[in-house]
Amino acid sequence: MIKRILLLMFMMLQFSFLYAGIVVLNGLTHAYKVENGKVYKGKIAIENTGSKAQNVKLFLQDFTYQADGSISYTTLHTNRKTNGEWIKLNTNLITLKGKEKTEVFYEITVPDQLADPGSYWSVIIVEPVDDIKPSNDKAGVNITSVIRYAIQVITDYKTDQAKPDxxxxxxxxxxxxxxxxxxxxxxxxxxxxxxxxxxxxxxxxxxxxxxxxxxxxxxxxxxxxxxxxxxxxxxxxxxxxxxxxxxxxxxxxxxxxxxxxxxxxx
Structure with a gap:
């Protein structure tokens, strides 16, 4: 049962992967109550717990999930209620030395004429990037698969006029x-x-x-x-x-x- 609960937390993207010592320190769901035309600021605290330097890239995607366990990561605008275009990261690539911590900042600029009440969302993907290294055993290169964090950024607009059902x-x-x-x-x-x-x-x-x-x-x-x-x-x-x-x-x-x-x- 404990394993199942952990899997479900992973699905609500409460996704908390660990790869090459990279961890996100300040939560995997960032939620804001927003108003038209306002700007909101946030940050992602990242640590390299390993001893070697690690490159990390950050980018935005839309996503959704269903009770059968399926999770879909898609390009922005796939979701009609995406807020991905509102979010600007101060960088898309960082390099962390061993044991180093850093913060990546982002701004959410809410449109002036947002009409529909309710929640808008997307995810910021935090993905460790390995250098591509030549293989000594076979022709071509070895590409290491990566595991990544998906940080939900949820913006709630006019919550008094919206509700779950x-x-x-x-x-x-x-x-x-x-x-x-x-x-x-x-x-x-x-x-x-x-x-x-x-x-x-x-x-x-x-x-x-x-x-x-x-x-x-x-x-x-x-x-x-x-x-x-x-x-x-x-x-x-x-x-x-x-x-x-x-x-x-x-x-x-x-x-x-x-x-x-x-x-x-x-």
Missing amino acids: LKFESVKIEKEEGKQIAKIAIANNGNLYCKPTASIEIYNRKTGERIGSYMSTAMGLLPQTSKSFYIDISKVPADLYKAVIIATDEDENAFALNVELEVKND
């Missing part, structure tokens, strides 16, 4: 690592980024007696995306139950679904 896509119970896990796929069909938590209240189907309440971790959910929320219900005996599944965001907006839930021994 959470919908349940599916509910499954599967056994993982010896545990019974409720997998609840939730989509944000609204226009505002939120960080919902999924919970499940389980009742005896015949008597109505409350068996227990169980909760997932909170995860960020962008508009028009979906994620699977995982809840450990291993303590629930095998049987057929009535259940209420609730998705609650950080502003206490709640969305509920009544289901029949079958918990099996295997």
Whole structure:
């Protein structure tokens, strides 16, 4: 279950890769409440924890993700709600000596005539770059694959006129690592980024007696995306139950679904 939670944190791009000693120190989600025509400043703190010098390039992409685990990185303007054109980095390439830290700064310039309320977003990719070295074993060159950070930059505009709209896509119970896990796929069909938590209240189907309440971790959910929320219900005996599944965001907006839930021994 711990492995699954870590994977989900990776998906909400909470992406935290480590490669060649390069780490991002100040978080992988940068969120701003913005107004028309205003400029906002941010920074990315980067450290080379290794002993050798490392080149790092930075660039912008659009991205989205779905509950089936798929993640798409695409060129800017693929997403209608991109803010990639608003963001200007003060550099696209840095070189860090061993054990060195630095900060890359960026500015967000919000358009003067932004119309649609809600969240706009893109990601700043931080990617270590290796020099291309000749191969002594075969013709051509060796190109080392790289793993990168994806830092979400989310700008929320007129949040009083926008809201998340959470919908349940599916509910499954599967056994993982010896545990019974409720997998609840939730989509944000609204226009505002939120960080919902999924919970499940389980009742005896015949008597109505409350068996227990169980909760997932909170995860960020962008508009028009979906994620699977995982809840450990291993303590629930095998049987057929009535259940209420609730998705609650950080502003206490709640969305509920009544289901029949079958918990099996295997």
